[in-house]
Amino acid sequence: MFGANEKKPGFFDRLKQAVASTKAQLVERLETITEGKTAIDQGVLDELEATLIMADLGVGTTGEILTRLKAQVKAQKLREPRQLRAAVEQEVLTLLENPGCAGGPAGDRRRGPGGPSEPAKPRADKPARGGGPEVIFVVGVNGVGKTTSIAKLAHYYLQQNRRPLLAAADTFRAAANEQLEIWAERLGIQIIEQKPGADPAAVLFDALASAKKRNDDPVIVDTAGRLHTKDNLMAELEKMCRIAGREVAGAPHQVLLVIDATTGQNGLQQAREFKEHAGTTGIILTKLDGTAKGGVVVAIARELGLPIQFVGVGEKVEDLLPFNPREFVESLFEA
Numbered sequence: 001m002f003g004a005n006e007k008k009p010g011f012f013d014r015l016k017q018a019v020a021s022t023k024a025q026l027v028e029r030l031e032t033i034t035e036g037k038t039a040i041d042q043g044v045l046d047e048l049e050a051t052l053i054m055a056d057l058g059v060g061t062t063g064e065i066l067t068r069l070k071a072q073v074k075a076q077k078l079r080e081p082r083q084l085r086a087a088v089e090q091e092v093l094t095l096l097e098n099p100g101c102a103g104g105p106a107g108d109r110r111r112g113p114g115g116p117s118e119p120a121k122p123r124a125d126k127p128a129r130g131g132g133p134e135v136i137f138v139v140g141v142n143g144v145g146k147t148t149s150i151a152k153l154a155h156y157y158l159q160q161n162r163r164p165l166l167a168a169a170d171t172f173r174a175a176a177n178e179q180l181e182i183w184a185e186r187l188g189i190q191i192i193e194q195k196p197g198a199d200p201a202a203v204l205f206d207a208l209a210s211a212k213k214r215n216d217d218p219v220i221v222d223t224a225g226r227l228h229t230k231d232n233l234m235a236e237l238e239k240m241c242r243i244a245g246r247e248v249a250g251a252p253h254q255v256l257l258v259i260d261a262t263t264g265q266n267g268l269q270q271a272r273e274f275k276e277h278a279g280t281t282g283i284i285l286t287k288l289d290g291t292a293k294g295g296v297v298v299a300i301a302r303e304l305g306l307p308i309q310f311v312g313v314g315e316k317v318e319d320l321l322p323f324n325p326r327e328f329v330e331s332l333f334e335a
Contacts, residue, residue: 015321016331018313022294023332026055030088034081040073044081048088056264056293061302065091089333092298096308096325099301132208132248133165133217139237139278140258141270142225145286147176149258149312150222151183152320153284156310157218158187165216167207168193169200169240172224180222187317190216200224200236201243208247221252234277241278256309258284259300264293271304282309284320289313297328 033047045066052062068091072078078087138153140146147170154164166184170176174196184191192207204221211219221244223237244251257280259267274280288294288311297308308323 012327012331014313014319015311015327016334018289018311019294019328019332021290021292022055025292026051026295027085027333029054030085034084037081040078040081040084044084045070048084052088052295055295056299057295058265058268058299058303061095061295061299064302065095085333089329092332093325093329095298095302096329099305099307132251133211133219134253135208135219135221135244135248135251136254136256137221137223137237137240137244137252137278138256138258138284139223139274139280140225142173144225144258144260144263145312146225146258147179147183147222148315149284149286149310149320150180150220151187152312152317153220153256153310154183154187154189155317156320156322157220158189162218163214163216164189165207165211165214165219166191167204167219167221169203169207170222170224171196171198171200171203176222176224190214201240204240204243205247208244208251218253234273237278252279254282254309255280256282256284257306258286259296261285261288261294261296261311262291264291264296265299267296268299268303271300271306275304275306280306282307284310284312285323286312294332 029051030048033044033051037044048069049062049066052065053059057065065088069078069084069087072087078084136153138146138150150166154166157164166180166189168177168180168191171194177193177196180191180193190210192203192210194203194206200223207219207221211217221240223240224233241252241255255274255278257271257274257278259271261267271280271283283300283306285297285300285308300306300308310320311323313319313321
């Protein structure tokens, strides 16, 4: 996935920098609460619980991890406080590598190439599928970094020698089209748009027709920054899903929800609504570098059964990294 060998350390180093605040909140604090302790008693477990919640793993996820750790203590697999760091690391990795399988109320995923034990992963190559391009909807509320994430996503696919096309279907906000136009010009890619106030489904229809004619792939669809409480706007999004499926078999093939990592647990309710109405298949988590609440990554995986597909670790167009659970955990717990 990473190409030449020398690129891998760059990815990992950037990820380590991005999770530095979360590491301080979670791992370094974990070291503090176990330092000098000789037994894993209730006091240590209470402090561990507070630490996990403060890192934004959420009450449910924290409770599940503690239940598993207590079982290990009872079975004498965990004997000393200094063993807790490695034990927590393994629990977090298990939750991330098996989204929705560890007991959270995840439900079935609407689409996506992977099952619950094999999370859907972003594909660099064109999927083996006839009849049209891969169609990727990008959804989310205003202010989470959706437009910038779309540009970064297009750049990611350009680096894989694909020909992304942008569909400016956020017709409610005039500035959205302007931003996408600037990005399309910088990246040297095609953008399909209409006047502000146009029917988003019409923009999508034109974009799919153009992509088929020009052999562009994937089609990345910007959508209006919908508040998850606005039923009428959600209905519009459902209509776009129907149009996409009619024009291209199986479309939309990915529905990526952009969540701002700094919102922490508040982003989970957004994700639940979008999953219900738009069939969200994965998450783009932005601003991971600006928060100590990176534990929300774990809560999303457990409670929603949705894989994190990409994480934003900076402002530059190349600062969108494909999410790898093992690398995330290693960067967080590395000594």
